Amino acid sequence: MSASLTVLYLYEGLFNPNSEVDAQGWTALHRAIQATVYWVQAHKVAKGLLAQMTPEWICKKTGAGRPANYAALTLCANGCAQGSGRVELCRLLIDAKAEARACAAYCIV
Numbered sequence: 001m002s003a004s005l006t007v008l009y010l011y012e013g014l015f016n017p018n019s020e021v022d023a024q025g026w027t028a029l030h031r032a033i034q035a036t037v038y039w040v041q042a043h044k045v046a047k048g049l050l051a052q053m054t055p056e057w058i059c060k061k062t063g064a065g066r067p068a069n070y071a072a073l074t075l076c077a078n079g080c081a082q083g084s085g086r087v088e089l090c091r092l093l094i095d096a097k098a099e100a101r102a103c104a105a106y107c108i109v
Contacts, residue, residue: 025063032049053096
């Protein structure tokens with residue numbers, strides 16, 4: 001496990017990226033994407049998580065909180081601030097077959 005993944009697991013409470021969500025239904029990938037707003041290394045963590053996640057979990061929607069009902073690609077594309085790494089993350093999510101609306105048959109809703 002890379003150092004950045006270890007940091008996220010400690011920071012977020014030891015997520016398993018393919019089976020766990022937090023109290024608001026957010027995956028570790030959602031939290032890492034959200035963290036790109038204020039943490040310079042968060043895009044590296046998101047890339048590491050993305051490489052480990054199954055398509056079902058890549059397109060999982062947030063359960064509650066703000067924003068609710070967002071897939072990772074939707075969250076990432078909502079505010080691609082220069083220098084945040086979100087443009088690259090959006091490309092990687094698209095390459096990983098992420099669904100913006102997370103409505104494909106294999107997605108967890």
